[in-house]
Amino acid sequence: METFESLVRAEFAPKNTYLNTASTGLLPARAVEAMRTAVASVAAGRPADMFADVEAARASFARLVQVPATRVAAGASVAVYSGLIAAALPPGAEVLTAEADFSSVVNPFHVRGDLKVRAVPLERLAGSVRPGTALVAVSAAQSADGRVADLPAIREAARAHGARTYVDASQAAGWLPLTADAYDFVSSVAFKWLVCPRGVAFLVVPEDFGGLTPLFAGWVAGQAPWDSCYGPVEELAHSARRFDESPSLFSYAGARHSLELVEKLGVERVHTHDLGLADRFRTGLRELGHEPVPAPDSPIVSVPGLGRLQPELSAAGVEVSDRAGNLRAAFHLYNTPADVDRLLDALRP
Numbered sequence: 389m390e391t392f393e394s395l396v397r398a399e400f401a402p403k404n405t406y407l408n409t410a411s412t413g414l415l416p417a418r419a420v421e422a423m424r425t426a427v428a429s430v431a432a433g434r435p436a437d438m439f440a441d442v443e444a445a446r447a448s449f450a451r452l453v454q455v456p457a458t459r460v461a462a463g464a465s466v467a468v469y470s471g472l473i474a475a476a477l478p479p480g481a482e483v484l485t486a487e488a489d490f491s492s493v494v495n496p497f498h499v500r501g502d503l504k505v506r507a508v509p510l511e512r513l514a515g516s517v518r519p520g521t522a523l524v525a526v527s528a529a530q531s532a533d534g535r536v537a538d539l540p541a542i543r544e545a546a547r548a549h550g551a552r553t554y555v556d557a558s559q560a561a562g563w564l565p566l567t568a569d570a571y572d573f574v575s576s577v578a579f580k581w582l583v584c585p586r587g588v589a590f591l592v593v594p595e596d597f598g599g600l601t602p603l604f605a606g607w608v609a610g611q612a613p614w615d616s617c618y619g620p621v622e623e624l625a626h627s628a629r630r631f632d633e634s635p636s637l638f639s640y641a642g643a644r645h646s647l648e649l650v651e652k653l654g655v656e657r658v659h660t661h662d663l664g665l666a667d668r669f670r671t672g673l674r675e676l677g678h679e680p681v682p683a684p685d686s687p688i689v690s691v692p693g694l695g696r697l698q699p700e701l702s703a704a705g706v707e708v709s710d711r712a713g714n715l716r717a718a719f720h721l722y723n724t725p726a727d728v729d730r731l732l733d734a735l736r737p
Contacts, residue, residue: 392657392721399649400722404705405730410531410559410688410718411709413583416649419642423585426641438637441644448647449578449590452655453561453568458626461591462640463633466556468604469575469591471496472631473523473554476599477503481522484551486510490531493556497525514541521551528560532711533681534688534718536564543570552598563662563687563720565655568592581720582650584643587636593628602630658721662687665719665728672732681714691715694735706734 399416406414422441429436442462450457463469474496477483482504483497489507497505508516510530517524524546529536539555546553552572560566562581568574574592578584593600602609602624609630610616611623624630650658666687670680673691681690695710702708708731709716717731 392653392661395649395653396722402722404707405727406707407717407719407723407727407731408707408709409580409720410534410716411580412586413562413580413720414722415585415642416583416646418645418649419583419585422645423638423642426638436641438641439635441637441640442635444644445578445584445588445640445647446590448644448651449561449576449582450592451651452582452647453557453566453574453592455568455592459568459592459595459628461593461628461631462635463589463591463631464587464636464639465492465589465633466558466575466577467492467496468633469573469589469631470494470525470554470556472591472600472603473525473573473598474500474503475603476601477522480504482506482520484508484513484516484521484524486513486526486530486537488530488532489525489527490556490558492558493525493527493554497523510535510537514538514545517542517545517549517551519549521546521549523552523554525554525556527556527558528564528566529686529688530683531559533690533714533716534559534683534686535681536560536683536686539570559688562650563655563658565659572598578643578647582643582647583721584646585636585639587639588643591628591631593631597628597630600631604633605630606634608632608634653721661721662719662723665723665725668725668728669717669719669731672728673735676732676735676737678735687719689717689719691717697735701731701734704734706731 447457450460479502485494487507554573557576561576578588579586607616610621694715695713698710
């Protein structure tokens with residue numbers, strides 16, 4: 389009988405202590421094999437139907453965030469989807485963001501030049517929504533230090549003032565249970581906690597498309613894509629596929645298998661596993677005299693002042709990140725208590 393542990397052991401075999409999922413997730417063996425097969429098929433002149441992989445990945449992501457697949461667009465970049473949402477806002481609209489949020493989430497609103505972008509501390513985001521706020525844009529979990537946004541409070545404040553919500557789940561999808569239907573727009577790259585190859589991203593839109601215009605619609609956005617290759621697309625897809633980017637097919641060939649694995653493991657079980665390891669690390673840090681950035685209920689742990697140790701930790705086979713001088717460790721499904729203890733031992737004076 390397959391268990392969480394046996395499934396993980398069969399798919400992941402890192403050669404080091406890898407605690408850097410907040411940068412890039414490890415690929416499962418099934419995704420690696422699928423990509424090898426896809427590349428070999430093209431090299432042999434018999435390319436597989438990788439568009440079927442795109443649809444399987446779309447459907448899998450939709451199940452993970454609990455929405456119909458018809459509401460999910462498939463692409464490659466959160467910044468592109470942020471730009472699409474930014475383009476739909478009227479001149480002068482106010483966009484409320486969290487201070488120092490990830491650039492792909494906030495920068496497209498700034499480069500418009502005619503929007504009022506207001507940034508406040510993450511903890512004050514819900515309380516800062518006001519009459520006239522058009523959109524609240526925020527990462528579900530902060531890339532820099534793992535702090536988790538109070539999404540229910542933000543949603544309710546936005547609804548009370550008639551504002552839309554845009555959530556980037558790139559640092560949350562895969563470990564944090566999410567119901568995307570609770571928000572107007574939800575985007576996510578998949579190469580982090582969803583353990584997919586780079587080049588895969590998704591956008592969830594409302595049933596009525598939320599006022600978005602498919603500005604970058606190409607042939608894949610047509611209701612009948614293979615009949616939409618030349619000239620203007622006569623009929624856009626009736627679903628969120630109208631917002632698709634032309635997909636990185638080799639990446640999607642692997643992504644469908646990565647997402648199926650996350651579904652099989654179960655986000656709730658991954659959530660419990662990841663947070664248990666992060667709590668173990670926080671306890672150990674305090675015993676060593678270090679106080680992490682307060683980010684309870686997050687698998688990302690940021691330790692002020694220790695980022696300088698990243699090169700020597702890497703040389704010792706422990707992979708973490710240096711973010712603005714902070715050491716950032718991220719604990720995911722393939723990590724174990726032994727990984728936590730190895731990092732703590734490396735931090736001992």
